[in-house]
Amino acid sequence: MRKRILITGASSGLGAGMARAFAAQGRDLALCARRVGRLEELRDELTAAHPGCTVAIAELDVNDHAAVPTVFADLATELGGLDRVIVNAGLGKGAALGTGRLDVNIATVETNLVAALVQIESALEIFRAAGDGHLVLVSSVLGNRGVPGVRAAYAASKAGVSSLGESLRAEFAGGPIAVTVLEPGYIESEMTGRAGGSKMMVDNATGVAAMVAAIERERGRAIVPSWPWTPVVAAMKLAPTRLVKYFA
Structure with a gap:
């Protein structure tokens, strides 16, 4: 069992949502985000509900590339190591x-891709040193x-x-590091609410449960939730270009 889990x-x-689900399973958590006040509230909620769960928190803007490896290393020290890192910030x-x-598009690409690369590098350094881990x-x-x-x-x-x-899955096909790519559909959250949602939106609890099950x-690779998104993705890949707009 992956006992010590970091989530950005x-x-x-x-x-x-994933933090709540893993805390309920008795996992120890390292939680990062820009809004440290919310992290403090979540930590207090989780430790009150699950007294045996250790919750370490750290303020982190994933676009501060120099801070990411330091924060990951500090949290790993606080928990006595990391077994799983979930690159979730976006x-x-x-x-x-x-x-x-251009400003908003650059911000999206920098946060979702460039900052993810930095988090991946930082997590893999920890896992390589430990000889194990799940990214x-x-x-x-x-x-x-x-x-x-x-x-x-x-x-x-x-x-x-x-x-x-996909590159990392090929690199570590023989171990010792496991790699999972989650592909969520539209799941109710603060981010999807701001983006305008979708007719195929699923509620947060259903979406998070599917994500956690796939992670475990x-x-x-996992499309989550499987329904309706597995057939939707298949249709997306085959649809003529003029019809792709209906999936956005």
């Missing part, structure tokens, strides 16, 4: 390309196909995350 972007949404904002909002990358179903409009940069960033995960199985 843990102050709300899917990150906080942005869902964006604008149609060429409409004068989980939270991508998206939109990483499977470029989509038009406001989600174009987001989809591209998540395609990059999925590609990194340590599958190489």
